[in-house]
Amino acid sequence: MSLFPRGSSAERAATPAQRVPEGPAPLPPRNRVAEEAPRVLTASREELWSRAESLAWRLSANLGMPVRLAVTDNRSTMVSFRRGSQVLQLRLHHMFLDAPEVIVRAVADYAGRGHRAAGALLDEYIRGQQPLIRQLRRESDAELNPLGRCFDLRALYNGVNEAYFQNAIQARIGWGRMPPRRRRKSIRLGVYDHQTREIRIHPALDKPDVPAFFVEFIVFHEMLHQLFPSSNRTGRRVHHPRAFRERERTYPHYAAALRWERENLGTLLRG
Numbered sequence: 001m002s003l004f005p006r007g008s009s010a011e012r013a014a015t016p017a018q019r020v021p022e023g024p025a026p027l028p029p030r031n032r033v034a035e036e037a038p039r040v041l042t043a044s045r046e047e048l049w050s051r052a053e054s055l056a057w058r059l060s061a062n063l064g065m066p067v068r069l070a071v072t073d074n075r076s077t078m079v080s081f082r083r084g085s086q087v088l089q090l091r092l093h094h095m096f097l098d099a100p101e102v103i104v105r106a107v108a109d110y111a112g113r114g115h116r117a118a119g120a121l122l123d124e125y126i127r128g129q130q131p132l133i134r135q136l137r138r139e140s141d142a143e144l145n146p147l148g149r150c151f152d153l154r155a156l157y158n159g160v161n162e163a164y165f166q167n168a169i170q171a172r173i174g175w176g177r178m179p180p181r182r183r184r185k186s187i188r189l190g191v192y193d194h195q196t197r198e199i200r201i202h203p204a205l206d207k208p209d210v211p212a213f214f215v216e217f218i219v220f221h222e223m224l225h226q227l228f229p230s231s232n233r234t235g236r237r238v239h240h241p242r243a244f245r246e247r248e249r250t251y252p253h254y255a256a257a258l259r260w261e262r263e264n265l266g267t268l269l270r271g
Contacts (some may be wrong), residue, residue: 051097055104062108063088069096078126081111088112095129144174144198148206151215157199160220162250169223176200187268189261190218191227199223204268217257224248 048071056069070091079096082089090111103125103230110118157173170173171192171238189202205215228244240248248254261268 020257048094049096055092055097055099059088059090059099059108059112062105063112065112067112072111079107079111079122083112083114087165092131093126095126099125109196131188144172144200146174147201148205150208150210151212153199153201153215153219156212156216156219157223160216160223164220165223165227169198170225171223171226173199173219175206178203181218185269187265190222192222194225194229197226211260213253214257214260217253220251221248 052069052071056067059069060067066087068087068089070089071094071096072091076089077091078093080091088111090107092107099107103121106118106121106125110122118187141231146152153173153175157171161167161169174208178190187202187204190204191200192198193200199219201215201218201222205218224244224247228241228247230239231241251257
């Protein structure tokens with residue numbers, strides 16, 4: 001389960017009574033830490049590892065179960081987790097390494113116990129820690145390329161913006177990177193980054209057998225995220241609020257797009 005997508009990590013698992021013998025995964029290179037995490041730069045690698053281990057143990061002691069912790073520098077996913085019967089797999093932004101005890105308890109309550117109300121406290125803490133969240137673009141302008149083999153995303157974006165938004169949407173758009181080939185159970189066809197106002201479309205759609213109206217629908221969907229951001233209700237993050245869904249259904253080829261996706265999902269998953 002995830003509050004927000006995922007980044008690189010350094011992992012540690014621990015229990016209150018026993019340390020799990022697992023070697024450390026590498027931390028991000030020092031120059032990347034300097035650019036993206038100013039407070040983390042002041043600590044050595046050993047200090048960072050010690051703080052991550054301490055946080056894992058505090059969470060584990062609070063929950064009474066092993067916690068496998070991954071510390072990330074992801075700027076959009078601050079907290080994500082997978083709760084199992086015997087271990088909690090948890091990914092936290094490095095801002096939580098220095099979190100006060102009340103926030104550590106909130107993480108344990110939200111991720112370990114499923115208390116949705118704790119999510120509001122975490123959201124408040126994250127908002128107060130914005131200087132720690134990197135603001136730089138993940139990729140350079142040259143890497144955000146809208147021109148594909150079959151579709152020009154900039155042309156599609158401009159047409160959608162004029163036809164459905166009166167040119168009110170301000171965003172950059174391009175094709176994402178093709179992920180490694182492997183068996184997948186799901187695929188994310190598009191993503192919108194609120195901080196950089198960037199739209200990335202999955203390259204699996206840049207094929208001659210994909211209809212233009214479907215690619216246009218995915219672009220339309222991602223543009224809607226600028227108008228209708230995610231909301232938090234009683235600790236539960238809603239990525240597509242009711243107003244978003246109502247506006248999405250106004251797309252002229254809405255039903256046809258959903259039908260095409262349903263009928264061709266297997267092909268898309270194979271890339």
